[in-house]
Amino acid sequence: xxxxxxxxxLIEAGCDEAGRGCYAxxxxxxAVILPKKFKHPLVKDSKQLTADQRAEAxxxxxxxxxxxxxxxxxxxxxxEINILKASFKxxxxxxxxxxxxxxxxxxxxxxxxxxxxxxHTCIVKGDGLYxxxxxxxxxxxxxxxxxMHQLHxxxxxxxWKQNKGYGTLExxxxxxxxxxCKYHRKSFSILPEGEEPDEAGIV
Numbered sequence: 774x775x776x777x778x779x780x781x782x783l784i785e786a787g788c789d790e791a792g793r794g795c796y797a798x799x800x801x802x803x804a805v806i807l808p809k810k811f812k813h814p815l816v817k818d819s820k821q822l823t824a825d826q827r828a829e830a831x832x833x834x835x836x837x838x839x840x841x842x843x844x845x846x847x848x849x850x851x852x853e854i855n856i857l858k859a860s861f862k863x864x865x866x867x868x869x870x871x872x873x874x875x876x877x878x879x880x881x882x883x884x885x886x887x888x889x890x891x892x893h894t895c896i897v898k899g900d901g902l903y904x905x906x907x908x909x910x911x912x913x914x915x916x917x918x919x920x921m922h923q924l925h926x927x928x929x930x931x932x933w934k935q936n937k938g939y940g941t942l943e944x945x946x947x948x949x950x951x952x953x954c955k956y957h958r959k960s961f962s963i964l965p966e967g968e969e970p971d972e973a974g975i976v
Contacts, residue, residue: 788864813904
């Protein structure tokens with residue numbers, strides 16, 4: 774069972790992102806404030822759960838959280854400011870939307886840009902240690918997966934409903950065949966060497 778909190782006294786929000794390494798689509802982030810006594814076996818690192826388990830865990834989190842929020846930063850902004858800054862921006866946007874103002878932030882990973890007036894600590898693999906970070910990872914992951922499933926209908930040949938925009942062999946082969954589209958991250962150099970996108974973003 775994951776730890777319910779990092780410290781007892783302050784209101785903590787766990788923060789995590791999803792989609793940082795994808796070839797296409799936005800990066801999503803979530804912030805979650807759980808009760809100090811919260812425990813549930815399904816609320817753990819989202820990568821350890823099936824899609825059905827994540828959906829069940831999401832419902833549990835939304836029922837029991839004191840506050841939660843999800844935000845996204847588009848692929849266009851990712852290309853403008855880079856994926857690391859975009860991930861931090863998505864976390865800030867999620868924190869900003871919380872109905873309960875946190876006093877302390879638990880950030881998954883080893884780096885973060887300070888959120889104004891709120892202390893934070895970075896925890897490597899925190900989604901496997903603290904319930905609030907795991908909860909954030911589940912909300913970010915399920916929200917992004919649902920979004921990529923919608924984009925799949927527009928560009929089905931990339932099979933985003935399955936690979937969610939990650940650089941799988943199937944996705945790379947589809948890019949080689951069809952080129953990139955407007956949802957691909959142009960700054961990720963995912964085109965075959967020597968190819969450039971046209972003005973519409975399609976090779």
